[in-house]
Amino acid sequence: MADDEPLTEAQTRGLPLSEDLDILIPHYRDPEGLAASLKSIAEQTWQGEMRVVVIDDGSPDGDYAQVEKICSDFRHFYAAPLVLDRNPQNLGRPKTRNRLLGHAYARYVAWLDAGDIWYPDKLAIQFEHLLRLRFAGKDVNVIWVSCHYDWHQSGQAKPRMIQQETAGDQIQSLLVGTKLRAYLWTLLGTAEAFRIAGRFDENLPRLQDLDYFLNFVRAGGQIEVPPSRSAQCCYFKSDIGRNAREIHACYDLILRKHRPVILRYPAAVRSELGYKVKRLSERFARSNGEYLRAASYFGQAVVTSPRHSIRVLNNVLRGKRKGAGH
Structure with missing residues (x-):
């Protein structure tokens, strides 16, 4: 059977096809970006139960008022549960992500940074791949499923597709960062698989994704990519305002x-x-x-x-x- 050939009903009998998913989103001072991210979640073709958790990292009151309206509209128009929490002050992304981990109760977890977007089939393709792995006898509780993605650098006319390659030494690949890149918003996995990586290092205001990925692989985790050759999400990137010394x-x-x-x-x-x-x-x-x-x-x-x-x-x-x- 080809990797991209759909599983038959007989093959999937006894395997859960409907799962519950928590989608974790940190937000800081980007209401428009959050709105775009939530819209991309609402457009997913995957039919399982999902819950969105947004934690605002101490944005100014004006921005937070917009966030409250955007989240309220999401609940109303898309009839999907959304939990909104707020840090009393700006704590930084790693602390906010650790708070998000404390909000995750579903069997499966996915991440999305405010301002980035998923394409409609992202979750469906990743869940299909997890189902395949489970059918093949793999322990999905030690696997993260990543995906290819589009990289839209600020100032560029169009995004560039980045392919994730998981063959070989994944620790070395992550460290070098040319074939396999550490970005949370590409991932889908069980909550148990994410527990392998532990918590985010709160001493890392930047690059905590890379450290988190390395912790996962060093603890015995494995990163997989579905056979689809197309990008499944888009990363909007700007170097402006990034502290080089940091x-x-x-x-x-x-x-x-x-x-x-x-x-x-x-x-x-x-x-x-x-x-x-x-x-x-x-x-x-x-x-x-x-x-x-x-x-x-x-x-x-x-x-x-x-x-x-x-x-x-x-x-x-x-x-x-x-x-x-x-």
Whole structure:
């Protein structure tokens, strides 16, 4: 049977087809983005029972008033339960996500950040894949199902599709971040599977997704992707306002936390990780007009991994030559 061939009634007999799902959404100062996210939830083709939990992270009163109206409209027009809670002050995303974990009671859990959207078949495709895995005898309580997604960078005319590849060493893939990326809003899993990863590190104002994914895989969890070749959600990304020093400090903390497993990799891999930290920090500094800081991070990247820097430069030059030839 092909991976994308629907399961027959006989094959699915005895397997629960209707499940309950909690969708967890942190929100801060983006009512319009939250409205778009909730609309994408309402348009899902999946027919199971869902409940939405939104925690506002201490937004100003004006924004919160809009959030209350948006959530009330969602309950009224889509006849779906929605719980709205509010932090008394801005606590940051990791603390808000930990509070969301405390609100999750359903058998299944999915995440969605306010401002990002799911495409209509996202949940249906992921639940179908979980059903397949269960039918094949897999323990779905140690599996997260991710998906391909569209990346819409601020200022770009159209999004770019990012494919998630789960084959091979998933810890290394997550750390390098070119084939497998750590984004919560791509995931669907059982509540038990999410408990494997524990809680979000509240010392990480940024990049807590990456740390959370690494905790999951290091504890024996496995990330899967359905056979569908299409994107199932869209990430709206902007580097503006992102603190480069904060990004650098968070990445450095993650590498120190996971040092025991990182030390198992060859020196070339470890130097590539150091290079990535510097280049990511350089990108955020440059996007926010901190050109001297960006130049400093770039220089540190070259020193950290000259070999990787040369390879990246060659790839850039090769791309420019191809572009000039058309």
